[in-house]
Amino acid sequence: SSLANYLQDEYGFDSQNTFSTGFSNGGDMSYMLACQANDVFRAIAPVAGCMMEEIYNTCDSSPVPVLEIHGTNDNVVWWNGDMQNNDGWGAYYGTEEGIDFWVETNGCMSSENNFLPNTNTSDGSYIINHRYFDCIDNAEVWLYEVVNGGHDWPGSSGNMDIEASDEIWSFFSQFISNVGDVNGDGVLNILDIVAIVNIILGGAPEVPSADFNGDGLINVLDVVEMIGFILQG
Structure with missing residues (x-):
């Protein structure tokens, strides 16, 4: 490892x-x-x-x-x-x-x-x-x-x-994770940001795709980086 x-x-x-x-x-x-x-x-x-x-x-x-x-x-x-x-x-x-x-x-x-x-x-x-x-x-x-x-x-x-x-x-x-696509709809957008925030607030279980910056943690830094990614797109 x-x-x-x-x-x-x-x-x-x-x-x-x-x-x-x-x-x-x-x-x-x-x-x-x-x-x-x-x-x-x-x-x-x-x-x-x-x-x-x-x-x-x-x-x-x-x-x-x-x-x-x-x-x-x-x-x-x-x-x-x-x-x-x-x-x-x-x-x-x-x-x-x-x-x-x-x-x-x-x-x-x-x-x-x-x-x-x-x-x-x-x-x-x-x-x-x-x-x-x-x-x-x-x-x-x-x-x-x-x-x-x-x-x-x-x-x-x-x-x-x-x-x-x-x-x-x-x-x-079959098992490739689309990082950032937290809700699994095939698109990275505001709905995924909402899903990450929900995880951070404890309203939903953690999923690997929510760790957008790949640091092993799911927190506000993932939200910030995903917002930047979506705005660039």
Whole structure:
């Protein structure tokens, strides 16, 4: 999270729209960040990752959108986990158990399973999208089960039905916060200023989009900066 904060400060990256993805160990790291720095990372998308036992057992997270892409025949990060640490990397939970953790954490009430188009029949695999929705704060949980897939980044190696990078960005894009659009009508105007004032006065719960100047606080400085932004427009 320190690196993310540095990049936000140094290059002006949007503090409300920082995401994490990674492959294998990078996927494990993404789960750790969701547990330990969910105030920094808006959503995660591990590929061939897992929830290590220690992270799983100590995770006290707010709802975080999660997309996991994982092959059922992954011979490095096993689909069914390795709670006995037989492989020597440390004990970790199975893919479905990790997903169930986030479904429960995010309070998802509905689910659906869809087969993605098997556009490349020569790669020996196909994908089922397990989608969990109607969640707290719209924090959906998706699992791309790559049936017969290995320890791969789909589109680069292994399964060629999807480009994992495109799927991840499409998932993240659903959760991009439009900073300043407090009432969610797609327009920044006087109504959003009124909404921020209402939050400051305690008449409404805080929402990330109200922190217009990105300083981590919702106060009169956000109102002043938003007024200036609207007048310039």
